[in-house]
Amino acid sequence: MVLTRYTAHDAIDAATHLQARFATRAAHHDRTGIFAQENIDDLRRAGLLSLRISTPERPMPFTLGVVQDIVGRIAQGDASTALVMVNHYMVRAAIAHHEFGSGVFVRWMEEEQHDRLTNILLAEPDLGSASRGGLPGTVATRTAGGWVLDGRKAYVTGIPGLSWLLVRARTDEDPVRVGTFMVPATAEGIHVIENWDHIGMRASNSHEVTFTQVVLPPDAALGLHAPDTPPAGRNILMLWNTGLLGALYNGIATSALTWFGEFLKNRVPSNLGAPLATLPAMRDAVGGFAITLHMNAMLLRLYAADVTAARPLPELNAHAAVIKSRVVDAAADFTSALLGLAGNAGLSAHNPLERAHRDALCGRIHAPHGELLRRIAGQRALS
Secondary structure (H helix, E strand, C coil), rough: CEEEEECCHHHHHHHHHHHHHHHHHHHHHHHHHCHHHHHHHHHHHHCCCCCCCCCCCCCEEEEEHHHHHHHHHHHHHHHHHHHHHHHHHHHHHHHHHHEECCHHHHHHHHHHCCCCCCEEECECCCCEEEHHHHCCCCCCEEEEEEEEEEEEEEECCHHHHHEEEEEEEEEECCCCCCEEEEEECCCEEEEECCCCCCCCCHHCCCCEEEEEEEEECCHHEEEEEECCCCCCCCCCHHHHHHHHHHHHHHHHHHHHHHHHHHHHCCCCCCCCCCCHHHHHHHHHHHHHHHHHHHHHHHHHHHHHHHHHHHCHHHHHHHHHHHHHHHHHCCHHHHHHHHHHHHHHHHHHHCCCCCHHHHHHHHHHCCCCCHHHHHHHHHHHCCC
């Protein structure tokens, strides 16, 4: 059931409760790389996978700003689980805003599949990130009964728990068209290559997936278009992606500073005879970190409000570049600085700080990459 009466306060309370539970499991899932299916089950039971996204035509409590709060809290417990939520909700938001059309199939996805995990598959091993352009190597062949899909996708976050895959592919037509194909994760011909073994976000299970003669119905194709003329108004997916990633990585930084603060209050060196927290230098350092987190929260709130208000797209894209570079990418510098102050205790696998740093490093590889954002900003400034 879609939780239409769930308030923003209810959802944030539920996320705060689950944050503490997920934190007790995070180290195990990080060390083993095992997908945290129990976290997903808890999220589903709490109704946190079913939140109905607010749109101009259907105002609801769950705007980007509220979902940011939820993702940020979950990230403080387990960043990999929060990353799965980021992908699920950016797709849910795009569907709610009719970015994949408004046909029967899409409406069924929103109404009947609301708590089924979904992700959109854009990257490919040979192509790399779709943000760099280029035609996908994944091909949808037209048949008398619909489509047949063949290809390979990279970084399919959460694949063990996904129910639906939105696959970016090109058609075999002349001229070629590009679009998104809705594929059930249980379809025959799908194979998961379990090769995700990264330094961070280890439990996200962002494996590669191959598609071999996957048979799809005619209405599985959503929004086919010429490669150089994408449909107008397809912005919510990436705008929500940036806003939710900002909340995720700010959540990682918040959890890192929380641990560091407790460490300073409890660590009493024999030559000092008092907690490290009493040192002016440490108070100054923690104050600087706290101000950074407060600044990040301000930026995220402003960004979410502008997205909800549908500000002009060039303005939103410029704001998104700030969130990516100053919140997402900067999380690794934040956790690195904490490691430098914590010393050996921070690097110990018995403590969560080193895991937070490894997870934060992954922020820099999310598209669009920093150098691409700087190049675009430079071109605009110099035009």
